[in-house]
Structures are given as C-alpha cells and as structure tokens.
Amino acid sequence: MESIRDKVAIIGMGCCKFGENWDKSPEDMIIEAAYEAYEDAGIGPKDIQAGWLGTVSAHWIGMGGLALAEPLKLQGIPITRVENWCATGHEALRNASFAVACGMYDIAIAVGFEKLKDTGFPGLGVGRGMHPTLEMRRTAPSSFAFIATRYFHKYGLSPEQGKETLAKIAVKNHKNGSMHPKAHFQREITLDQALKAPIIAWPLGLFDCCGNSDGAAVAIITRAELAKKYRDDPIYIKGMGLSQNNMMPHFQPHFDWTGFDVTKNASRQAYEQAGIKDPRKEIDLAVVHDCFTITELIIYEDLGFSPKGKAKEDVDAGTFALDGELPVNTDGGLKCFGHPVGASGLRMSYEIYKQLQGKAGKRQLKNAERGLAHTLGGHPSVSCVMVYGNSTG
Amino acid sequence: MVGIKSYGAYIPVVRLNRDLISSAWGTRSIGGERSVANYDQDSLTMAVEALLNCVDGEDSEGVGGLFFASTTSPYKEKCCSSIMATVADLSKEIWTSDFGNSLRSGTSAFRSALNAVKSGDRNNVVVTSADCRLGTPRSVDEQIFGDGAAAVLVGDSDVIATIEDAYSVSDDITDVWRTDQDTFVRSWEDRWVLTNGYTKNMKAAISGIMKRQGLTPKDIAKVVLCSPDARSYVGLARALGFDTKTQVQDPLISTIGNLGAAQPLILLISALEEAKPGDKILLASYGDGSDAFILQVTDAIEGVKEKRSVKDSIGLKMMLSTYPKYLAFRDLVPLPQEFIKLFPSASVMWRTQNWSLRGHGSKCKKCGLVSFPIQRVCFNCQSRDEFEEVRLSDKKGKVYTYSLDSLAGGVEPPTVQTIVESEEGGARLYCLMTDCNPEEVKVGMPVEMTFRRFHREGGFYNYFWKCRPVR
Numbered sequence: 001m002e003s004i005r006d007k008v009a010i011i012g013m014g015c016c017k018f019g020e021n022w023d024k025s026p027e028d029m030i031i032e033a034a035y036e037a038y039e040d041a042g043i044g045p046k047d048i049q050a051g052w053l054g055t056v057s058a059h060w061i062g063m064g065g066l067a068l069a070e071p072l073k074l075q076g077i078p079i080t081r082v083e084n085w086c087a088t089g090h091e092a093l094r095n096a097s098f099a100v101a102c103g104m105y106d107i108a109i110a111v112g113f114e115k116l117k118d119t120g121f122p123g124l125g126v127g128r129g130m131h132p133t134l135e136m137r138r139t140a141p142s143s144f145a146f147i148a149t150r151y152f153h154k155y156g157l158s159p160e161q162g163k164e165t166l167a168k169i170a171v172k173n174h175k176n177g178s179m180h181p182k183a184h185f186q187r188e189i190t191l192d193q194a195l196k197a198p199i200i201a202w203p204l205g206l207f208d209c210c211g212n213s214d215g216a217a218v219a220i221i222t223r224a225e226l227a228k229k230y231r232d233d234p235i236y237i238k239g240m241g242l243s244q245n246n247m248m249p250h251f252q253p254h255f256d257w258t259g260f261d262v263t264k265n266a267s268r269q270a271y272e273q274a275g276i277k278d279p280r281k282e283i284d285l286a287v288v289h290d291c292f293t294i295t296e297l298i299i300y301e302d303l304g305f306s307p308k309g310k311a312k313e314d315v316d317a318g319t320f321a322l323d324g325e326l327p328v329n330t331d332g333g334l335k336c337f338g339h340p341v342g343a344s345g346l347r348m349s350y351e352i353y354k355q356l357q358g359k360a361g362k363r364q365l366k367n368a369e370r371g372l373a374h375t376l377g378g379h380p381s382v383s384c385v386m387v388y389g390n391s392t393g
Numbered sequence: 394m395v396g397i398k399s400y401g402a403y404i405p406v407v408r409l410n411r412d413l414i415s416s417a418w419g420t421r422s423i424g425g426e427r428s429v430a431n432y433d434q435d436s437l438t439m440a441v442e443a444l445l446n447c448v449d450g451e452d453s454e455g456v457g458g459l460f461f462a463s464t465t466s467p468y469k470e471k472c473c474s475s476i477m478a479t480v481a482d483l484s485k486e487i488w489t490s491d492f493g494n495s496l497r498s499g500t501s502a503f504r505s506a507l508n509a510v511k512s513g514d515r516n517n518v519v520v521t522s523a524d525c526r527l528g529t530p531r532s533v534d535e536q537i538f539g540d541g542a543a544a545v546l547v548g549d550s551d552v553i554a555t556i557e558d559a560y561s562v563s564d565d566i567t568d569v570w571r572t573d574q575d576t577f578v579r580s581w582e583d584r585w586v587l588t589n590g591y592t593k594n595m596k597a598a599i600s601g602i603m604k605r606q607g608l609t610p611k612d613i614a615k616v617v618l619c620s621p622d623a624r625s626y627v628g629l630a631r632a633l634g635f636d637t638k639t640q641v642q643d644p645l646i647s648t649i650g651n652l653g654a655a656q657p658l659i660l661l662i663s664a665l666e667e668a669k670p671g672d673k674i675l676l677a678s679y680g681d682g683s684d685a686f687i688l689q690v691t692d693a694i695e696g697v698k699e700k701r702s703v704k705d706s707i708g709l710k711m712m713l714s715t716y717p718k719y720l721a722f723r724d725l726v727p728l729p730q731e732f733i734k735l736f737p738s739a740s741v742m743w744r745t746q747n748w749s750l751r752g753h754g755s756k757c758k759k760c761g762l763v764s765f766p767i768q769r770v771c772f773n774c775q776s777r778d779e780f781e782e783v784r785l786s787d788k789k790g791k792v793y794t795y796s797l798d799s800l801a802g803g804v805e806p807p808t809v810q811t812i813v814e815s816e817e818g819g820a821r822l823y824c825l826m827t828d829c830n831p832e833e834v835k836v837g838m839p840v841e842m843t844f845r846r847f848h849r850e851g852g853f854y855n856y857f858w859k860c861r862p863v864r
Contacts, residue, residue, distance in 0.1 A: 120732065131741070131745075132738060132741060132742060132847075132848075132851075133749060133855050133857035134823075134857070136733065136825075136848065136855075137798070137802065137803060137808050137825060138801075138823075139798055141796070141798060142798040142808075145796030145797075145798070145810075146794040146810070147794075149794045149795055149796060149836060150793070150836070153794070198799075199797070199799055200798075200799055200800050201797065201800060201807075201810075202798075246772075248823065250812055250821065250823030251764065251765055251766065251823055252764075252772055253762055253763065253773070253818075253819055253821055255821065257794050257812070
C-alpha cells in the first residue's frame with residue numbers, strides 16, 4: 001500500500017465568513033470562498049480541471065455536482081458530489097487528492113458548504129428521516145450527551161467535575177475564536193457563563209454545543225512537484241485516514257461510549273503515512289471536531305495526545321491552549337465557527353494551512369510545521385484525519 | 394368446564410387530580426384522581442400491556458384467539474388485535490377479532506370467547522378490553538372517565554373461575570353515545586339515563602340470570618357492577634337485595650375513574666384478586682342493554698395471587714402537574730411546531746415488524762452475540778444469516794448511558810434518551826424512556842420494555858418499544 005505523503009500540495013484556500021448568513025445563499029458563500037482561493041493560488045476558474053463538492057443537506061439530494069458547477073460556472077469539467085457525514089468536507093479534499101496524485105488532473109478544486117439556517121430549526125434536526133420509529137427524536141446533542149454521561153461514570157467524575165472540565169474547553173475555544181475575523185462567535189466567555197448556561201441535553205449545556213452556522217470553504221490542490229510553480233509556501237498532505245463504524249453504534253454490543261475506534265483508526269492510518277510515532281510531540285497544532293466539548297475531550301485521548309482517562313489532567317494543565325504544549329482548535333473550532341457540515345473539514349484545513357504558512361494573525365503559533373485536522377461524523381460513526389506539513393520529507 | 398385461566402390488568406401510571414380540572418374551569422370537583430394514558434399510549438398499547446400481563450408465563454403457542462374490545466380503537470378500519478397478536482408473538486393461526494361501538498364490547502368479547510371455547514371451535518381465547526374516552530372539556534365526564542385496560546384468558550382447563558352462565562338483554566336507548574362525527578362522549582339528561590338506561594337494563598339482566606341459576610343475593614360472594622359514576626351502582630345493588638357494605642365491588646371511580654369498555658373486566662379482575670375458592674361472582678355490564686355472568690372461583694385461584702394486582706397498579710402513579718398537560722397528551726391543544734423529519738413507510742414497518750413490533754433481536758449461532766435490531770451479518774464474527782431470533786422486548790435491562798434532551802421536542806420535555814444493555818446477552822437497545830421522572834434516571838438503573846405509540850405521520854400509527862423503570 002502506497003502513502004499519499006508529499007504527493008499532493010494545497011496551493012490556495014478560501015473560507016467565507018461563517019455565521020447566520022441570512023442574506024447569503026449557498027451560491028454566495030461558495031463564490032466568496034472560491035474566489036479567495038483563486039486569488040490565493042494565483043489562478044482563475046479556467047485553470048480548474050476537476051471539482052469535488054461536499055455537502056450533506058437533504059434538500060440538496062439530487063443536485064449532484066451542479067451545486068458547484070452552477071455558481072462558479074465550472075462547466076465542461078468533471079464535478080463529483082461526495083457525502084460522508086461530518087467528514088464530508090474532508091472527503092471532498094481526500095477524493096480530489098487521489099485524482100491529482102494519480103496524475104489524472106494537474107489542478108483540482110475541493111469545495112464544502114452547508115446552509116443550515118434556512119431550515120427553521122436551531123440544530124441539525126430531530127429524527128432525521130432514517131427509520132420511522134427507530135431514530136425518532138434522536139438529536140446530535142443527545143448522541144454526544146451519552147458519551148459525557150458514560151465518561152463521567154467510567155472515570156468517576158461528579159457532574160460538577162465533569163461539567164467544569166468541559167467548560168474549560170469551551171472557554172479556551174471561545175478565546176481562540178475571538179481572534180478570528182471569520183468565526184461565527186467572536187467573543188470570549190467565562191467559566192461561570194459556561195457552567196450556568198441552560199441545559200440542551202443533560203449533561204451538556206448551551207456552551208458545550210457548537211453553533212449552527214452557514215459556511216463554505218475551498219481548497220485548490222496540485223501535484224507536489226508542480227506546487228512551487230504557483231507559490232513559495234505550498235502546504236503538503238502528509239497523511240489521510242478515514243474510518244467507518246456503524247450507522248447506529250447505539251445498538252452495537254460492547255460499544256463503550258468513552259472512546260471511538262473511528263478516530264483511532266483514521267489517525268493510525270494518517271500517522272503511518274506521515275511517519276508520526278508520537279503525535280503529542282510531533283504535531284504542532286490540531287484543529288479537531290469539537291461539535292460538543294465532550295467530543296474534544298475524548299478526541300485528545302483517541303488521537304493519542306492524552307493517555308486514556310487522563311485528558312482532564314491535560315485540560316487542567318492548559319496543554320491545549322494557544323500557548324500550551326499542543327494547541328488545539330487555534331481558530332476557535334466548531335465551537336466558534338459552528339458546524340456547516342460539508343464546510344467544516346475544509347475550514348479546519350484552512351486554519352492549519354494559514355498557521356503553517358505563518359499567516360494566522362493574532363493566533364499565529366511559533367514554528368508550526370505540522371498540523372492535524374480531524375472530523376468525526378455520525379453518532380459517532382465516521383472519522384477523517386488529515387495531516388499537513390509545510391515542507392516535503 | 395370453561396372459565397378464566399389467567400388475567401392481566403393495566404392502569405397507566407399517570408394520574409390527574411380532579412381538583413386540577415375543576416380549578417382550571419372554575420367548576421366543582423368530584424374529588425379523587427383519574428388515570429390518564431401517557432402521551433405515548435392509546436387503547437391498543439394499553440391492551441398490549443394487559444395482554445402481556447395476562448399471557449406472561451403461559452404457552453403463547455396455545456392461544457387460539459385474541460379479541461380486542463374498545464370504543465376508542467386507534468383504527469376505524471384495521472384489525473388492532475392482529476397488531477397485538479404480532480406484538481405478543483402469538484401464532485399466525487389464531488382468530489383475531491375487534492369488538493367496538495359499545496361500553497358492552499368488553500363483555501360481548503368475553504361472551505364470544507366463552508362460546509368459542511364451549512363450542513370447541515377455539516381454545517384459550519384472550520379477551521382484551523381498553524378505553525381512553527374523551528369527556529368534553531369542563532364536563533363532569535372529563536373528571537369521571539379514566540384510561541386503562543384489562544385482559545382475561547378463557548379456556549377449558551386449569552381455570553381459576555368457571556363461567557357458569559351468561560345472560561344478555563338488548564334495549565335501544567340513546568342515552569350515552571358518540572356519532573361517527575364526535576370526538577367527545579354525549580349524553581341525554583342524567584336522571585332519565587340512569588333510570589331508563591342503566592338501572593332498568595342492569596336489573597333485567599341480573600334478575601334474569603339469578604332466576605335462571607336459581608340464586609338469591611346471599612349466594613353471591615361478590616357482585617361486580619359496572620358503574621357510570623361513584624354512586625349509581627350502590628342504589629342498584631341495594632334494590633337487587635345485596636349488602637352494599639360487604640357484597641359489592643368498589644368500581645374504583647375515586648382512584649382511576651370509569652374505564653369505559655374496560656371497566657367490567659378490570660372490576661372482575663379486582664374481585665378475583667380478593668376471591669376465595671368456592672366464591673360465586675356476579676358480573677354485569679351496561680350499554681344499550683346488559684350482559685350478566687355468573688362465575689364460580691376454583692381452588693386454582695390460590696396459584697395466581699402473585700401477579701401484580703389492580704390495587705398495586707393503583708398505587709403505582711405519577712401525578713400530572715397541570716391540567717393543560719392532560720389536554721396536550723390527548724392532542725386537544727396545538728403545541729409548538731415540531732421539526733422532526735420522519736420517513737413513515739407502511740412497507741418499512743411491515744418488513745421490519747419482527748424487530749420493530751415483536752422486539753426481536755438476533756443471536757449469532759456461531760459466536761452467541763445478541764444484537765438489536767436483527768442483524769444479518771454478525772457484529773462480532775461477520776457470519777452471514779447464521780442467527781436465531783430472540784425476543785428482547787420481554788427482557789429486563791440496565792441503563793448503560795442516557796441523556797435528558799431538551800432539544801428533541803415532544804409533549805413533555807426533556808426527552809429521556811437511553812442506551813439499554815439487555816439481560817439477554819448484553820444486547821444494546823437505543824430507546825426513549827417513558828413513565829419516569831427524568832431526575833431519577835441513572836446509569837445502571839434497571840428497566841423493562843414497554844410498547845408505545847410514536848406518531849401518526851403518513852396517516853397511520855407507528856408503534857415501537859420504549860423502556861421504563863422496572864415496576
């Protein structure tokens with residue numbers, strides 16, 4: 001099995017302002033992100049040879065690649081729509097990368113977007129239309145509240161201790177997000193605010209949940225050997241991992257709800273390709289799927305940043321803060337950007353791309369050379385891990 | 394001798410203090426409490442509870458018939474007893490039949506079961522009756538009516554009470570009714586109703602059966618009279634020569650209310666629970682006529698006393714905090730719009746009924762793993778189609794993890810979402826918890842499964858299993 005390492009480079013990225021974009025259509029957001037990416041790469045739409053679009057929204061079923069071809073007028077080239085739960089944005093980039101790596105295309109565009117704010121519902125929805133009774137009233141907050149309840153139980157955390165640990169993650173991410181002009185939420189919160197927020201799905205309160213936002217993000221990629229033709233500081237793909245579990249782990253015997261094989265397996269694949277042995281030491285920053293604060297806590301353990309059951313100690317020590325040993329969600333994460341599902345994987349990659357280029361403004365880390373982006377989808381059922389670096393080798 | 398072999402009562406756990414109704418309307422309270430079907434219950438699901446209480450421990454393969462009697466069947470056209478037979482895993486070869494349209498439908502079904510067994514056509518016929526009638530808001534009916542279900546198994550051996558005789562009278566009188574256009578029960582002036590409807594017909598049937606059996610009031614240990622309210626049965630019993638202090642069964646109006654078509658059988662069960670071998674019981678129901686029965690309790694009664702009694706069920710209760718919640722439970726007031734995106738499909742429900750209605754999981758023949766819903770390929774060893782079905786809906790379990798969801802909507806938030814680990818091979822069931830106080834939910838809490846109504850999307854009822862704290 002070959003590795004993807006150093007075969008593909010990102011030469012341009014764009015990201016629209018995330019938020020409650022009442023006055024913007026999906027097309028408006030795609031145009032905003034794509035033209036930023038064209039300018040960043042120094043190319044135009046006529047240079048794009050193939051496109052991959054990631055989006056999950058039900059009302060787009062049946063739209064195929066047209067939802068990308070139409071707004072950007074990318075006519076006459078192959079465009080494929082992909083969907084893989086919350087890893088959808090990553091999947092657009094991952095599949096585009098294979099096409100570029102094999103030499104089929106020199107330049108491809110990967111686009112992810114979601115328009116959540118036109119549904120009239122403040123969340124991803126209830127029931128979700130999968131089975132008429134089996135999943136009735138299943139919500140995303142509940143699926144992740146199961147994890148918090150079980151994690152607290154397994155490691156003997158009282159609800160107060162558990163909720164305080166989670167609140168620290170929310171406070172950290174809001175602090176980072178306050179420094180990002182494209183974030184949906186750009187203000188800091190206090191520990192007290194997080195702890196006293198209304199309960200959404202016990203034990204998760206309002207500030208344990210990410211926002212529901214609209215957004216779009218874009219990457220333009222080429223083969224690694226062509227990258228320097230376009231810019232001096234391309235960002236290279238070092239590893240790509242993807243793993244699936246089951247549609248409904250709720251029914252899976254022995255599923256333990258305190259750690260997820262999908263993240264472990266996806267990161268194992270990506271680490272092997274990238275040659276990473278000790279992720280805590282070898283990764284300079286990570287932007288991970290903090291759909292809920294409990295998710296981020298578990299991710300620390302699943303990605304090998306913290307020992308099993310010990311993430312709380314690292315949270316207390318500030319390990320993952322912007323000035324910590326391994327900064328996580330330097331842009332504010334899903335917590336501040338919300339989770340326009342198809343866009344999220346690419347929005348995370350956008351932050352790492354900028355950090356590795358030294359262009360992250362007030363959030364800029366020193367000497368960041370290798371970054372990881374992680375998405376986790378389903379309940380949880382799917383995970384994608386991407387590792388990027390700013391040099392080959 | 395044909396008689397009752399087993400019984401099962403079901404009173405929903407929810408109660409409404411009648412003072413809450415009267416204070417909401419500024420009317421007079423008749424006092425006490427009424428039972429209320431939870432928001433996820435209807436006559437069918439309550440009848441399922443009674444049925445499963447009744448045939449629990451019996452060889453369900455031996456059941457030859459299942460009747461469902463109600464004036465509040467969820468369907469006007471569709472056989473509810475066939476749904477129930479599926480849910481209870483009864484044989485496909487049984488005779489299912491629905492009885493309706495009359496408060497006498499419960500005893501009509503009972504008499505039909507008696508005749509079916511007597512004639513040799515069918516043996517072991519389960520009669521279920523359930524009701525969930527709506528009194529017009531502010532009416533006295535709204536206070537008096539209660540919700541619940543009862544089931545009895547009629548067979549020709551090992552009976553706990555023989556059915557000595559059955560006697561009926563018919564009489565057309567538009568005293569209490571609902572037309573095909575009505576949601577709420579209507580009635581004519583109560584004095585006329587009681588005199589010319591209830592009292593006259595009950596007297597005729599009871600006198601008739603007593604005379605035919607050569608019985609006098611002192612021969613009867615307990616007289617079980619349906620009663621539209623908390624008083625009328627007393628005058629009737631006295632007029633018939635019974636001692637109202639010792640011989641008459643309490644109609645449970647003050648604690649649960651008038652259960653409609655289910656009332657005669659639930660009161661009969663109450664009487665059986667206190668009966669001694671040799672007791673004679675007189676049962677009479679009313680509705681455009683009257684059905685009367687004489688039963689004689691056998692020695693076998695001593696063997697069934699361990700069942701949950703009606704008295705226990707009355708004691709198991711959760712009080713509704715407000716009257717508007719009752720209105721919401723019965724869909725009598727509009728609630729905020731829900732954003733549930735469901736995909737109701739009759740063919741999906743049909744195709745999945747072995748797990749969705751019966752509550753079956755699959756047990757791998759190679760590695761023994763038990764899974765729910767039924768899995769064709771084993772989670773553990775990936776064997777294909779190497780499984781046997783196991784019924785999980787009658788097994789207890791423990792809460793593995795849970796959430797109290799305020800976003801999920803529903804009639805009474807927060808929705809209690811649980812993942813249950815079954816005592817059957819550790820199978821996991823993702824389900825909603827009902828009949829519970831959300832604040833008391835804990836990891837490790839013992840639960841059992843209960844059959845509930847989910848929604849009516851697609852124009853038909855979608856039923857599935859939930860869990861509840863072990864009762």
